[in-house]
Amino acid sequence: MIEAVVFDVGETLTDDQRYWGSWADWLGVPAHTLSALVGAVTAQGRDNADALRLARPGIDIAAEYAAREAAGRGERLDESDLYPDVRPALSELRALGFRVVIAGNQTRRAGELLRALELPADAVAVSGEWGVAKPAAAFFERVLALAGTAPERTVYVGDHPHNDVFPARAAGLRTAHIRRGPWGRLWADAPDVVTAADWRIDSLTELPSLLGDAPPGTAGLPLPGGGPNA
Template identity: 70%
Template sequence: MIETIVFDIGETITRDDRYWASWADWIGVPRHTLSALVGAVVARGLDNAEALRLIRPGVDVAAEYRAREAAGRGEHLDESDLYDDVRPTLSALRQAGMRVIIAGNQTTRVGELLRSLALPADLVVTSGEWGVAKPEPEFFARVLDVARAPADRTLYVGDHPANDIIPAKQAGLKAAHLRRGPWGYLWATDPEVAAAADWRIDSLTELIDITGR
């Protein structure tokens, strides 16, 4: 029986549209250009920041991030960035007695922005705040620390096989692969993902039936 559900952030809880559009505007290329390059590096199994380096070879992404923040063009999230199934699903799971956690690879600033949205979750935390990121085993050790449930009763939900599904399973957690966003769609039928995931879903609402609460 699942007692705690932990959600990835990008393309699980939030859409990445605004994130990449703002980067395209900042570095001065059409939004479609950067979007296509992100897709290309994703398909090659590379870090998505490589898309920025294809446009500006040698760019210091962290420095550019700080410059954007200083210029008032940094990260922003509001209700429109949430997928439609997020609030109803999280609310239903909590009402059923589940512990709900949001924990993914994001900056400290994103953690602050998500908490300002007052999502129906017991904890919202990011890799930037923890100082360790997926797929490192230490990240999932931290997940289990806050889950307050045994690993086999904790479910991690995400779209990225290498960052979410496989390391979660290696840590002993249950895993649900979400067919959403470029990573979710690209690897939806991959045999390794199919073998690793306990469940493969198209919407977060499916978790309500899966947990049987």
């Protein structure tokens, strides 16, 4: 049976609109311009930080991040950034006895902000604290150690195929692909995503009933009906 559910952060738990809007304000470019650049690099399969490099050629992202913090315009995260299904879904999963873990590619500061939200989770960790980021296999080794579960009894939930679904499956975890945000929607029906994801969902509130019926030891195998749940 499934024992732990691990969640990505950006566009899985949190809406990234504030994040990109704050960068647009800092760089002095219209929000829709930076949004379009994010879409363009997403479609090309590039790192989303490339959108910042296109908006300001030659940018030193780490230096600009530090400058924003020093100016009091740094990273922020509060209740308004959460998708509305987050607390209900995580609470129900915990009530059902699942171990709930949050682990994504975020800065140390984001990790602090996430913990301050006091989400119904057993553990919160970010790549900035671990010193290893998705899609590296070592990231998912850390995920399993934090969850304290075997890969086939652990589900990783995320929106990005190349950072979430594919590497989690390669590490032996079961996977749920959420169809929201630019990455989740762009590749929602791509054949390799359909094949790799054990479940495909539109809301986190679908997870409790889906995972309650998940048999043990079936990671990567076709689900009833010949494929992942739509």
